[in-house]
Structure formats: C-alpha cells, structure tokens
Amino acid sequence: MLGCGAIGSLYAAHLSRAPGIEVWAVDPWPEHMAAIRESGLRVTGLADFVAPVHAITDAADLPLCDLGIVATKALHTAAAVAAAVHSLKDAGVVSVQNGVGNEEIIAEHVPRVMRGTIVTAGAVTAPGVVRYDAPGDSWIGPFEPSPARPDEIELLADLLNQGGLTTHAVADARGPQWTKVVFNAATSPLSALTGLTVGQVCTDPGLRTEVDRLIDEALTVCATAGITLTRDPRASVEEAIREAYAHKPSMLQDVLARRATEIGVLNGGIAAEGRRTGVATPAHDAMVALVNGLERSWPGG
Template sequence: MRIAVVGCGAMGSVYAARLAAAGGYDVQVVDAWADHVAAINADGLRLVGPDGEHRATVRAHTAPPADPVDLVVLAVKAADAASAAAQATPLVGPATTVLTIQNGLGSAEGVADALGADRLAVGIASGFGASLRGPGLAHHNAMRALRFGAYAGLDPTAVECVAAAWRAGGFDAAAVEDIAAMQWEKLICNVAYSAPCALTGLTVGEVMDHEHMGPVSRAAATEAWKAARALGVGIDVPDPVEHVRAFGAQMPAAKPSALLDVEAGRVSEIDVINGAVPREAAKVGRTAPVNATLTALVRAREARL
C-alpha cells in the first residue's frame, strides 16, 4: 500500500514513522515546514517514545507530488483540513481512500466537499500525547486507541484496510460501524478539559476536582452528553462525569492540545471542540451556554496572542 501523510506535525509524524516501520507500506509525507522536510529526507523520521527511539525511512515533500497513492491521511489541524484536502488532489486517484483524523466535530464536511464523501474515512485518536522536538524528530508519550469509520458511502472493506495498516504499525486500531457515536464519546471528554485547561494552565488531572474549574468542567461534559442524546447519537455513556473522570485518570499530567496551542501562541481548535456543542445543540432547538461561554473566553484569550 502506498500512503501519503499530509501534515507531518506531531501526530502525523507518529503515524508516518510507525506505518513506515511496519514494513509493506510505502510511506511519504507532505509538510510546509521546509527544515522538517529536509531533515527527514537527509536522516529519516525519528520517533522517540516509551518503547525507545526509532528511525523510519520516508520520502518528504513540501507540496504534494502529482503521484496518486492508495491512501491519503490528512493529519492537519481541524481548521486546515478542507484546504489541505484541496491541496492534496494530486495524490488522489480513482481508487484512493482518504482518511481524515482531527479533533472535534465538523472538519470532515470540508474534506468530503473537496475530495468526495464516498472515498472518505474518519479517524478518532484517543489517549495520544505527541510533540515535535525539532526538524525530523517527534516524541510521543502514549499511543492508545484509533477507531475508523466511513463518512458516507465508503466500502467497509476499505475502512478495515485502513485499520489493518494501523494495527501493523503497532496501534490499537479497529474499524467501527458508528463513527459518530465514538466522535461524541471523545468530544464529551475533550470539552471537559480543552477550554478549562487552556484558560487556566491546569493539567487534565488538576481540572476535574479543582475548587472553581471542576464544576465548570463537569457542566461542560454534561451539556455535551445531553446534546448528543437529543441529537439521537448512539453514545454508550451512562454517566458523563464518570466517563470523563475515567478518561482523565489515564493521563492526569497531560496538557490538552488547546492549552499547548495557547502556550505556543497559536490559535487552538476550540471552535470544533467546545464550540461544536452549541452548534450541534442548535440543530435540535437546544442551547449549550457553558460550552458557548468557554469557547468565547478561549477566543478572547487567543485574540491577545
């Protein structure tokens, strides 16, 4: 299988390095950071984590080559997914599957518009912590679950083929029928921590029982849970607070990506995380004031960066 990872940031680097190391996959990456691309082409893509350091041989480009592949993986930020999809068209042939993996809700729609809904798979990554330490060098401190599902009309065998590639790369990966339910189950966790951590600088473990932010965090999760149920999404979450507690207990020292973005002076993905809840709730005549307020506060903070 020929695979092109578009967006070789922290998570894209983890995916590309592990897939290349699995054997049997011809992996290339596309990223706008010229120094990163040059380092990968010169010395390989290095990945450091709990299982040691590995170096993978992949080809790197600053722009997509006109050379269709079997699988295009869009590993960019949610706000960049639609534009990355449009730029990736030289990599897409008649039989190409496209996989988009972003936080939150809403980015897949733009990818489907650009490249076609029937070729699109949606991925959910949970329990991951990754960062770029320099050109050609990525670090990860956890690699838990990846789940994949069809966005619309993609053949289930194509989704399973994607999951098989990730399993070969050492990931806990599986194809699922109801990807929307899994997106919401993750979103409930994300809204509990993303905005509260971004606003306070607290870690995941510090937020839940914090005197002031704990009630806000729990309210954000409960509000998202109620929205999902009102929308008829088949989530398997009897108690949203217990759900997010179990999630947070797995990585108490972690900083959500929204906090990392704020600390780095970048605009976060808060619009597709906490911001997604009021948008989705409005579809069924509901409001989500906790998540709407948290989103507005993060946006205000970002405006000062």
C-alpha cells in the first residue's frame, strides 16, 4: 500500500482481514506509521476493528510484493512508485487515486497496471485511526496499454471482498473511473472554493446550477470519447445529499490544510480529454483557474 491517508488506510485495514494476507503500508507521516506499528490500524465509524498492518515510512524497506495499491495524492504518484519499484517489479499494481492519468505514470515504472475506482469515503482522525464515513463499491480492471493479468485482477477483487469492501473485477474500468471523476469534478472544487460540505454545495440553488453545468460538460466529453458511465452523475449527487451531506471532500480538506489540491487530475483531466476530443470545457477550465489561483494566494504559494 503506497500512501496511507484515508483511502489507503481503509484499504489496508480491510485487506488485512482476508485470511493469509500480509499487508505493508508506506507513508511519510511518521506519527501515523508509528501508531499503526505499536497498536494496529484502528477503524471507526461504519466499522469498528483494529487491523494488523506493517507500517513503514521508507519504501526501501518493502519486501517483494505480489500486489500493489497506490493510494497517494496524484502529485506524489511518480515518486512513490519509483521508490517502491524494487518490491513491485513483478506485481500487479492498481491505482485507487482520484482523477485520471495516474495509471499512465505508474506504467512508466511497472509492467502490469490496473485501473481502480473506490467511492468509499473516510478521514484519518488521529495517528493510527481512520474513520469509515460512507460505504461504496470498488471496481478494478486492466489499464489497457499495460494491463495486469486477469488472475491478478480477480485475486485482488476477491481479497477485498473477503476483507469487507465490495469489489467488482471488470473488463473495462473506464466507466466506473469516469463516473467517480465526473461526480468529484462537479462537487469538490465548489466545496473547496466555498468551504461548504458536499451536501451544502448540492442543495444551494446557485451552486447546484454550477454542479449541473460541470456535469453536462463532462458528459459531452465522455460521449465523444466513447466512455459509458455506470450511473447518472446526478443520481450520485442525490445520493451524496442523502448519505454524505456533511462530508468534506479531500479537495476541501487539502484547502483547509493549505496543501496542493488534485484539481489538475479532476477538472484538469476532464479538460485535457476535452481538448483531445475537440470538446470545449469552459466550466472545468474555470474551476482549474480558480482553485489554482486560491493555492497561489497562500503564503509561499
């Protein structure tokens, strides 16, 4: 497990519940890793258990792995995978990160890659503790230019299911991936810019107009690119209002902590695909400009 933030921690904890599996997690946060080593990885919220996970801060200490999961922020993908390439050189490696474009970076370092999408939400609330906020399925499938083997994809899906995270092995994972990207790109930047939760953004009349505008633009990009979504993004919006009204998306969490956001692989990723397919994306371009401008306004930005 490369990256042990909220999603990485939830994946590591649940994988450790599959029989006969040894889970290693690498993250530069020393207090988090130390707490996991000393007391295990504690899951709260929708679940309540403590998971045994090997927690380290230096990827050089990783053993040879059969499977790898990349859960870092997109900005850190290349450095994380390069540092762990000795342990992943014969592994099937999946990205469960936000946005699009991470698989291409992973494939520069390892030969067999999977697309992964997870809609589960949570937050690390203290070193060694992750809160499980919202349930959701996961989908994994081959990254077409450098695909993992079918048996690796099936194995990882089976292990995650055994660990308690409902996971689907699919032949084409672009649909699930872009379904999440479209929803996140329509809600996260507005949350980050206003400080409002997902539910507040989606129920404010003026902001909901912008959410719908971003969805419409992204759907045109997907249709032109031949990507079939697994559900209507507006259904995801309504579900978020019902089930995750108070959730602060990771982009808002980044803004509150004055960290660089993943706007470039969310709205920026949609805009890039729009340019590739000849679809104008002014609403997504505006979100990229506004969030980048906010980041530059911070001290040292």
